[in-house]
Amino acid sequence: MRNMKRDRKCDRNTGDGAAGRVGGVVAMVLVAGGLVGCSGVGGTPMGAVVPSIYSRMRPQQYTWHPERATAGPVLVFVSIPRQEAVVYRNGVRIGRAAVSTGKEGHATPTGVFQILEKDVDHHSKTYGNAPMPYMERLTWDGVALHAGFNPGHPASHGCVRMPEPFARELYGVTKKGGTVIISKSAKLPTMTVGVAGGGGGGGSPGAIVMSTTTRNVVVYQNGKETGRSSLTVSGGMERFRGESVFLYGSDGVWHRVEGGGRVEDLRAMMVPPASFAGKMKAVIRPGTTMVVTSEPLVTGGGGTSRGVMGVR
Secondary structure, three states: OOOOOEOEEOOOOOOOOOOOOOOOOOOOOOOOOOOOOOOOHHHOOOOOEOOOOOOOOOOOEEEEOHHHOOOOOEEEEEEOOOOEEEEEEOOEEEEEEEOEOEOOOOOOOOEEEEOOEEEEEEEOOOOOOOEEEEEEEOOOOOOEEEEOOOOOOOOEOOOEEEOHHHHHHHHHHOOOOOEEEEEOOOOOOOEEEEEEOOOOOOOOOEEEEEEOOOOEEEEEEOOEEEEEEEOEEOHHHHHOOOEEEEEEOOOOEEEEEOOOOOHHHHHHHEEOOHHHHHHHHHOOOOOOEEEEEOOOEEOOOOOOOOOOOEEO
């Protein structure tokens, strides 16, 4: 029998920061499973048992189990329909929380983003110096993860508000350049082990984004484009539809966020020029994200609001 623990919630309300609205969809077809535990303010149980990841969390509820994976790259997945965030370290789910995303007229952009900067005691310059504790910036025009009030529905000006204890724990395990996926999918991801891949040296992990429609590939580091090239697409990948995301783990293999496609197929059917392949390999290190999409790839260049990926 798996041990079920009670969810707890914190009640500290905070403001929301400047919003950035941008087109972009990464619609994942993702599967979920497993039992969650929890932790909360002062160790006092205040919520109901959440027996599985399929059960929706109530406002301010969260779980945090870093002991499940003590090292490795961190990936944050935010589901707008579920109003939930899930945290993975080295492919293992270590946390989950109820969140509040952008309200009507201030929609939170979807896509794959890298953390651009972090500030433990940030205040909004746009919304009356409103507090945004444990801020992790995703775009330069104001979209971020941070602690804030969660009424159980989208209510922010574009940011992703999280329970403060969860935001604090998350802040402690993420790094600048880390990956955050914001999706319109109501299904939460699970990681599966892919195949081994070559890696670069030190430095922050990058992101590689490939489009089967526009047949191009773009490489990013720290949220900025560092290179782009054409892409030869053949075989079954010409008929590929949807999106797939892969995370390169500290175990030296690609972990696939389920959504169709395999790393093996990509190597054989999505081929960049030999002169560009080295640039792609140079950014592959634990924490690197590889995204494959059938949508046309649009990029905003260095440090724009589009984070890592946007589509028309």
